[in-house]
Amino acid sequence: MNWLVPAYPWIKVAHIFSVIAWMAGLFYLPRLFVYHAEAPPGSDQAATFKVMERRLLRGIMNPAMIATYIFGIGLAAVPGTVDWAAGWIWVKLLGVAALTGFHHLLARWRKDFAADRNRRGARFFRFVNEIPTLLLLLIIAMVVAKPF
Numbered sequence: 001m002n003w004l005v006p007a008y009p010w011i012k013v014a015h016i017f018s019v020i021a022w023m024a025g026l027f028y029l030p031r032l033f034v035y036h037a038e039a040p041p042g043s044d045q046a047a048t049f050k051v052m053e054r055r056l057l058r059g060i061m062n063p064a065m066i067a068t069y070i071f072g073i074g075l076a077a078v079p080g081t082v083d084w085a086a087g088w089i090w091v092k093l094l095g096v097a098a099l100t101g102f103h104h105l106l107a108r109w110r111k112d113f114a115a116d117r118n119r120r121g122a123r124f125f126r127f128v129n130e131i132p133t134l135l136l137l138l139i140i141a142m143v144v145a146k147p148f
């Protein structure tokens with residue numbers, strides 16, 4: 001895979017760009033759910049939130065998540081980038097797995113809102129909004145500081 005070495009900095013540019021787009025959606029969608037949970041079902045406001053949530057998930061978050069994976073795996077394939085005997089990459093990938101699980105939970109909650117069967121309140125979505133923040137902190141600490 002030595003032919004990938006000269007492309008390493010550009011793959012990292014694409015990786016970080018995709019990460020930022022994905023994280024923007026992971027922060028914004030729960031915030032939309034907070035306001036949507038307070039809007040009367042069937043109202044014009046609720047209908048607007050449904051459109052915003054669907055476009056954010058399908059138009060930005062899904063492609064950004066896939067791109068984050070493609071360029072992340074691309075970086076891992078560059079010889080010398082990852083020492084698989086080190087601990088940081090495994091803790092990072094655990095964090096990425098948790099972030100991906102959270103993405104799928106958001107997709108399931110979006111379907112509940114779209115079908116007017118959401119039963120969770122604004123307080124619940126304010127609380128879960130903190131999850132991507134904590135996971136982002138863990139992932140960045142592992143990949144930048146590589147503490148172990």
Ligand code: HEM
Nearest residue numbers: 016019068069072073075076081082096136139140143144
């Ligand atoms: C399957 C998913 C992922 C894989 C396989 C992956 C893999 C990698 C690899 C191998 C590097 C290069 C490390 C180096 O050059 O020292 C990297 C860099 C980076 N990754 Fe990921 N990553 C993934 C997802 C993510 C996610 C979800 C985030 C943030 C939420 C993230 C944030 C970063 C950052 C900020 C860098 C640049 C670090 C630096 O330049 O020091 N990655 N990633």
